[in-house]
Amino acid sequence: KYAILEDDYPSLNYAIQSRGFAFELIGVHKGNLEEHILKVIKNSKPDVLSLSIVQYISGLKIDLAFIKQLKQDNPNLIIIGDATQYLGTEPFDFIASGFDAVAGSGYKWLMAGFGNGYMMLSGELHSMLYTAARQRPGPKEPMLADKPIVDLYFEPGHQDTLSHGTLSQSVHFYKELNMNNIKEYLNELKDYAYQIFDERGWLLPVVKGSATKSLLINLQVPRETYPLLVEKGVRCFPRGSGIRIGLHLYNDKSDVDRLVTVLDQAL
Known part of the structure; x- marks a missing residue:
C-alpha cells in the first residue's frame, strides 16, 4: 500500500493509481503536512511513502529532518522522493537523508538541459528490486554479462551521452561553486523575497505557515496578470490559484x- 500526497506531480501519483495499487491520499492544503503524514503512517501503515520534496504547484517543501526521523522510527517504510524541484538549491546527503530512493529531472534546478535525469537507491531498496529476475539466467553477451540486474532494467537501450555529459558538467559546475555557498546565497535571496511577498499578502497560507520554505513560490495574484508578466520578461507560469515563479542562482534582489514593481502597477 502507498501513501501519496494530494495534487503531487502526475508522474508520481498516476504511476501508482494507474497500476491499481492501493493508496491513501494525504492532504497538503490545510497545513501541518508532516503531522498529516505521521497520522497516515500510524493509522494506515502503508508500505511506501511517495512524495515530491517540493510540491510543484504550491512550492510547499517537506521538512527533510522530519523525513530522516520518520525513517528512523519506521525502518521498514520505503520512502521515495522526487527532487526535481529541489536538488541544486542546497547540500543534500542521500545516504543520511532517510530516503530509500530519490529521483528527478536535470533540467530544473540543476540547469542541465533536457533529456537527462538521475536516481539514487539505498542498498536496502536495491536488493528488493527484481528479486525474481535475479534467480533467472542473465544475458551472456559480453557487453551485458557483467551488468547488475538493476542496471539491465533501468538502462535497457541506447543512452544519450550528450545529455548525460551535460548533467555531468552541471554537477562539476555546482561543485566549483560549492553547495554551501549556493545555499547561503539562495537563502538570503529567498528571505528577501518572502518578506516582500508576505507584506503584500501574496503567499499561500500553507506555505506561509510552514517552517521550511522553497525557492518555488506560488504568488497569490490574479492569473490574468500572467500575459503582462511575460510581456515584461518575467519567467513564470499559472499554477493552481496563482502564478508560480522560481528563484535561482541567476537571480538577485x-x-x-x-x-x-510590475505586479504593484498591475494590481
Whole structure:
C-alpha cells in the first residue's frame, strides 16, 4: 500500500493509481503536512511513502529532518522522493537523508538541459528490486554479462551521452561553486523575497505557515496578470490559484524588485 500526497506531480501519483495499487491520499492544503503524514503512517501503515520534496504547484517543501526521523522510527517504510524541484538549491546527503530512493529531472534546478535525469537507491531498496529476475539466467553477451540486474532494467537501450555529459558538467559546475555557498546565497535571496511577498499578502497560507520554505513560490495574484508578466520578461507560469515563479542562482534582489514593481502597477 502507498501513501501519496494530494495534487503531487502526475508522474508520481498516476504511476501508482494507474497500476491499481492501493493508496491513501494525504492532504497538503490545510497545513501541518508532516503531522498529516505521521497520522497516515500510524493509522494506515502503508508500505511506501511517495512524495515530491517540493510540491510543484504550491512550492510547499517537506521538512527533510522530519523525513530522516520518520525513517528512523519506521525502518521498514520505503520512502521515495522526487527532487526535481529541489536538488541544486542546497547540500543534500542521500545516504543520511532517510530516503530509500530519490529521483528527478536535470533540467530544473540543476540547469542541465533536457533529456537527462538521475536516481539514487539505498542498498536496502536495491536488493528488493527484481528479486525474481535475479534467480533467472542473465544475458551472456559480453557487453551485458557483467551488468547488475538493476542496471539491465533501468538502462535497457541506447543512452544519450550528450545529455548525460551535460548533467555531468552541471554537477562539476555546482561543485566549483560549492553547495554551501549556493545555499547561503539562495537563502538570503529567498528571505528577501518572502518578506516582500508576505507584506503584500501574496503567499499561500500553507506555505506561509510552514517552517521550511522553497525557492518555488506560488504568488497569490490574479492569473490574468500572467500575459503582462511575460510581456515584461518575467519567467513564470499559472499554477493552481496563482502564478508560480522560481528563484535561482541567476537571480538577485533586483529581479525580485522588478517583479514586485510590475505586479504593484498591475494590481
